[in-house]
Amino acid sequence: MDIKKEFEQTLVLIKPDALKNSLTGYVLSLLSEFHTGLRFAGAKIVYVGRMLAEEHYAEHQGKIFFPSLLEYIMGKLHYPDEPWKRRVIALVYQGTDAVKKIRDICGPTNPLVARDKNPGCIRALGTLVALKDSDGNIIGERMDNLIHASATNEDAEREIKLWFTPTDIPPFMRAYPVETNHLHYFFKDGNLYLKHEPESICLLSPGDIAWKTDIDALRAIERGPQSASSLGSVAAKYLINREKEVG
Numbered sequence: 001m002d003i004k005k006e007f008e009q010t011l012v013l014i015k016p017d018a019l020k021n022s023l024t025g026y027v028l029s030l031l032s033e034f035h036t037g038l039r040f041a042g043a044k045i046v047y048v049g050r051m052l053a054e055e056h057y058a059e060h061q062g063k064i065f066f067p068s069l070l071e072y073i074m075g076k077l078h079y080p081d082e083p084w085k086r087r088v089i090a091l092v093y094q095g096t097d098a099v100k101k102i103r104d105i106c107g108p109t110n111p112l113v114a115r116d117k118n119p120g121c122i123r124a125l126g127t128l129v130a131l132k133d134s135d136g137n138i139i140g141e142r143m144d145n146l147i148h149a150s151a152t153n154e155d156a157e158r159e160i161k162l163w164f165t166p167t168d169i170p171p172f173m174r175a176y177p178v179e180t181n182h183l184h185y186f187f188k189d190g191n192l193y194l195k196h197e198p199e200s201i202c203l204l205s206p207g208d209i210a211w212k213t214d215i216d217a218l219r220a221i222e223r224g225p226q227s228a229s230s231l232g233s234v235a236a237k238y239l240i241n242r243e244k245e246v247g
């Protein structure tokens, strides 16, 4: 058995449209160990704030559909008047060929293509929604495709570290190096502090276990000019489900 392959991981998000349509059980069945040979390594219900949404979809920044993509993953489009229902289910699956196996069951990004090319895949149950400007002209489309799955092993590592802290994952199942932190790190208004600031949030305390790459990033931010984007990618998971973010 190739131990390294056995530890391959991928991030799955069950998106707000899947929750609204009560498809969670169906999706979990298709992804179950019986069908895929993969195991759960992590699971959480997440109220998605703007920082997390922007970090997750950073590669799409600047595209015409980016604003609606953020609103979609934040649950605002499917629950405009019921913020308490806005959430996604974030899952880490582990096992041989985890990335490819799950992408195959999800199917093509566009639900119409999914129906055409791969009937029976999860995204074949999705929908396309017209995007209009303030005058009502159609300027594009939104793809409500029910599920996210990491596209490559590199994406999986970035995304799992974005959504999960090491202690969200059982110690024998962690696929990426961790380190014990020795400093206090506080976060407020997009900035990092080593000492407590009024109304700041403590990201890490001495003795906490963190992803090694996060500790490296925090040290670099602390030394050099602050890089808002890299700080966001470290901080977002520590802010998950902390506060109500409305609007």
Ligand code: GTP
Binding pocket: 060, 065, 069, 108, 109, 140, 141, 142, 143, 144, 145, 147, 148, 149, 150, 151
């Ligand atoms: P994810 O698993 O959600 O990341 O989908 P993907 O990897 O199949 O596609 P990609 O990462 O390229 O896009 C992320 C999300 O942006 C998709 O799930 C779609 O909701 C949306 N998206 C991607 N490309 C387009 C596009 O050309 N038009 C529109 N309207 N939405 C898109």
Ligand code: MG
Binding pocket: 149, 150, 151
């Ligand atoms: Mg993608």
